[in-house]
Amino acid sequence: MALFSIKNIRISGVAACVPKHEESNYDYNWISETERKMLVKTIGIEKRRIASEKTTTADMCYEAAVKLLEELNWNKNDIEALVFVSQSPDYFLPASSVLLQDRLKLPKTTLAFDVNLGCSGYAYGLSVISGLMSSTGLKKGLLLAGDKSTSSLNPKDKSSYPLFGDAGTATAIEYDTYSSKMDFNLQSDGSGHQAIIIPHGGMRNPVTEESYQEEEIEKGIVRHKRNLALDGLEVFNFSLREVAPNIKKLYEYNSTSNDDYDYFLFHQANLLMNESIRKKLKIEPEKVLYTLKNFGNTSSASIPLTMVSEINTQLKTEPLSLLLCGFGVGLSWGSVALKTNKIACPQIIEI
Amino acid sequence: MDINNFIKELEEEFEEVEANSLKPETSFRDLPEWSSMHALIVIALVDIQYDVLLTGNDLRSCETISDLFTLIKKKR
Numbered sequence: 101m102a103l104f105s106i107k108n109i110r111i112s113g114v115a116a117c118v119p120k121h122e123e124s125n126y127d128y129n130w131i132s133e134t135e136r137k138m139l140v141k142t143i144g145i146e147k148r149r150i151a152s153e154k155t156t157t158a159d160m161c162y163e164a165a166v167k168l169l170e171e172l173n174w175n176k177n178d179i180e181a182l183v184f185v186s187q188s189p190d191y192f193l194p195a196s197s198v199l200l201q202d203r204l205k206l207p208k209t210t211l212a213f214d215v216n217l218g219c220s221g222y223a224y225g226l227s228v229i230s231g232l233m234s235s236t237g238l239k240k241g242l243l244l245a246g247d248k249s250t251s252s253l254n255p256k257d258k259s260s261y262p263l264f265g266d267a268g269t270a271t272a273i274e275y276d277t278y279s280s281k282m283d284f285n286l287q288s289d290g291s292g293h294q295a296i297i298i299p300h301g302g303m304r305n306p307v308t309e310e311s312y313q314e315e316e317i318e319k320g321i322v323r324h325k326r327n328l329a330l331d332g333l334e335v336f337n338f339s340l341r342e343v344a345p346n347i348k349k350l351y352e353y354n355s356t357s358n359d360d361y362d363y364f365l366f367h368q369a370n371l372l373m374n375e376s377i378r379k380k381l382k383i384e385p386e387k388v389l390y391t392l393k394n395f396g397n398t399s400s401a402s403i404p405l406t407m408v409s410e411i412n413t414q415l416k417t418e419p420l421s422l423l424l425c426g427f428g429v430g431l432s433w434g435s436v437a438l439k440t441n442k443i444a445c446p447q448i449i450e451i
Numbered sequence: 452m453d454i455n456n457f458i459k460e461l462e463e464e465f466e467e468v469e470a471n472s473l474k475p476e477t478s479f480r481d482l483p484e485w486s487s488m489h490a491l492i493v494i495a496l497v498d499i500q501y502d503v504l505l506t507g508n509d510l511r512s513c514e515t516i517s518d519l520f521t522l523i524k525k526k527r
Contacts, residue, residue, distance in 0.1 A: 135486055138467075142488040259487065333507030336491050340498050376495040 102286040102434075103353045109230040110279035113272040113444030114415070115168035116408040117160040117246075118149040118265070118395065120450045125262045130255060131320055139262060144371025148265035148396035151248045155451065157188045158196045160268025160401075161244035162203055163449050168270045169204075171444040174240060176205055181233060181241035181273075182212040185225035185400045187429070188248045189214060200244065211238075218296070219367045219428025220286075221245055221400030222269075223436050226424075227284045229273050243271040247399035249328065252298055254314070256322035260330045263370065267401035269408070272444065279439075285350040286434035287342070295334040296429040300325035335428065339373050343427050344380040350423075350435050358383050360421060361437070363411060367426040368392045368402040400426070408448055415445040452501070452527075454520045460500060461516065464492050475517035493519070503527055 124147050125140050140146055151160065161184065169176065182204075184197035197212040206212075217224050222245050229243045246268030253261045300311035311325045323329060343366075351357055364387050366374050371392055378388050389410040391402070398405055403424050407415060414420060419441045427433035458473045467484045479485060479493075494505050503526045513519045 134484075138486055138488045142491060331507065332487060333490055333494070333510065336494055337504060337506050340494065341504050370491075372491055372495055376499060379499055 102284070103349065105281045105283050105354070106227065106230045106234045107281045108275055108277050108279060109234050109282060110274055110276045111271060111438065111440050111443055112274045113168050113172050114269065114404050114407050115164040115171070115446050115449065116267060116269045116401065116405040117164040117167075117449040117451060118267045118405070119151040119155060119160070121150050121152065122147050123150055128262050130261070131258050135258075139258075142370070142372050143263065144390070144392045145262060145396040146393050148250070148262075149267065150250050151266040155248070156190050157186045157246045157248045157266075157268050158184070158190050158200055160248075160266065160451065161246050161270060162200060162268070163451050164268055164270035165200070165204055165242055165244060167446045167449055168272055168444060171446050172272055174272070177207050178240045179206050179210055179242060180238040181229055182206060182210055183215060183225055183229045183241070183243050184212070185215045185217055185221040185243070185245040186247055187216055187218050187399070188251065197244070217430070217432055218247065218399045219369070219397075219402070220426040220430060220432040220434050222403040223284070223424055223426040223434035224286060224432070225400065226271070226282070226436055227286060227434070230282060233273060233275055237275060239275045241273040243273055245269050245271070245404065246401040249397070249399050252326065252328040254323040254327040256314070257327065258320040259332050260328050263330070263397050265396035265398050267395065267398040267405050269401045269404035271404055282436055282438040283350060283354040284434060284436050285346050285353065287346060287432070289431045292334065292338055292431035295331045295338065295431060296328070298326060298328050335369075336373055338431055339369060339427050340376055340380070342433055343377045343425060346433060347381060347423070347425060347435050350437060354437055356437060358387075361387065361423045362414075362420045363422050364388045365403045365406050365422060365424045367428060368395070368397055368406060369428065370397070402426075405448070408445055412445050412447065415440060415443050417442060452524055454517065457520050457523075458516060460496060461493070464496050465489060473516060475515065475520070477516050478514055479516055479519070497523055501527060
């Protein structure tokens, strides 16, 4: 079981960047007004940020990282690790993390690599960079996480288009022997890989003419094979089945309960899903934070974006005990229990 | 477990549906208000109230509210 603790690592700061351009689901004319109202009420997403054609995930993460480094006043030459978590890289190859090393003017002594995960990516990314730094003693690192999910959506697909927004984030990680441990419970189930998939464009199904032929799956759902296809019912079923037991296992492992956490940051999937998970775990509503309404589902950026947006002041001024949990595409899911102590947290950046 | 109670719970969740308008023999997918959102609402309701997790296929295999209720009883 991937239940483990990482010692001597702390989060020193977190920043988030979103595109300026905003779309409202109330203006989503592909579906009827009744359906729109029902959709917004059920999934809780009113507005989403859409990156321009030229803006990439790496661009948003870059802006977040620049701001965060400025705020922390870190010497760039001290940064030894950079991990970029995304499923929308700049290129098939090379890895965007390596390009970001150069763009951020980090030294050539920085190690850099990408992690290909979506909704669970923040929890996984934290474990990867923290585990690496903890075991090697590397002093300073950057975890960049985000996605430009909107570029693979078909506006004629009501099952995916109104759900996603774009965002990029940066998290500063430091080696610190005085820090509290972080506890992780990470899981995967590839048998559910069809539930969220872009079927064509990789090596399994290379792009052909057929890849771009639109198909009507059912009323209101039109897409081609290079678009993201999301089986809402299966993802819903998976999340209700797996998320609460994962967190309960983590509680058993680290001997904690709901009362030990100030805030719960769940991946921002949809309101009905997240609220059902909250009810299953019997967590008080005021401890569970949301940015769904204004930003939608921002993939691996959703947890840090929610931190920056919803508990900015608290993160800067108080020690906090947090429970983070990401779940989705893969299928892949995981939770992290961690403590922060007055970290850098600049306001959301817009580009 | 009582089907009338289940119907009442459904009517409460489906805000647009009038009270006492659903019957055991109602084909829920044929309701004018029915949308994919209602499928999610049913799955969430059944999970929280009856501790039964319905799949997309489960839902698709049911025609009426009574079918759904029978399936929930069987899966419990």
